[in-house]
Amino acid sequence: MNTKLETVFQKENIGLGKRKQAIARVFLIPGEGNLIVNKLPGEKYFQYNANYLNTIWAPLKKLNLETQFDIVVNVKGGGLTGQCSAIQLGTARLLCQRDNTNRSILKPFGFLTRDARIKERKKYGLRKARKAPQYSKR
Template sequence: MDRINTIGRRKTSVARIYMTSGKGVITVNDKDLNVYFPSEILQTIVKQPLAKVEQDGNFDISVNVTGGGPAGQAEAARLAIARALTEVDAEFRSPLKSEGFLTRDSRMVERKKPGRRKARRRFQFSKR
């Protein structure tokens, strides 16, 4: 199997992954997955597509992720891994799609508006 290159986005995070057949080593920005994402929940999020199609330990994955926070980065990596798995085998598409791993979550932070404290929060009103 050649090297598969896919991209995933979530909020302001962009994850580019390179997947090759191997022993299941996942590196994120040249660090081990457990070091980059110390939280067990975020590690699980990244591995979800592999676990769903029972391919955990069959692929070496190198992730380059920029922007956003840890949760957005983990979910961007999840989308990229799910897309790469569909390129490996078309039969993986159905279980991944049913779980929602192939859907780009388009929700973004709403911008701050002028005359307001935040996007929707107004300044405190004083009657007198």
């Protein structure tokens, strides 16, 4: 690996995004607009779903940078929807880290807001968090 790419994969150049149980570590590499998720092409990983791919590319499209960077991601946990939202947050955070003027552009679109909704814990005596066993009067 050459030294230019080694500096890209440093700890300071990580955009960390989280959503539900998904954690995404995002790296931006100068390139022509490819998405690589867990060493697979992004289109294949997200099953060619246009909604997922548009969600991921949205911060770069707002800044007109989608053809200047490749997105390389390591993502764990959760489902595909949570993972793509985590990647979007990580990408937006990394863009703001690189150039602080991007923050004022991305913030009104909600790209820098972490969605804090997570699964509610199961309570004892119930079947799920709120679902109770069927009540029988007799």
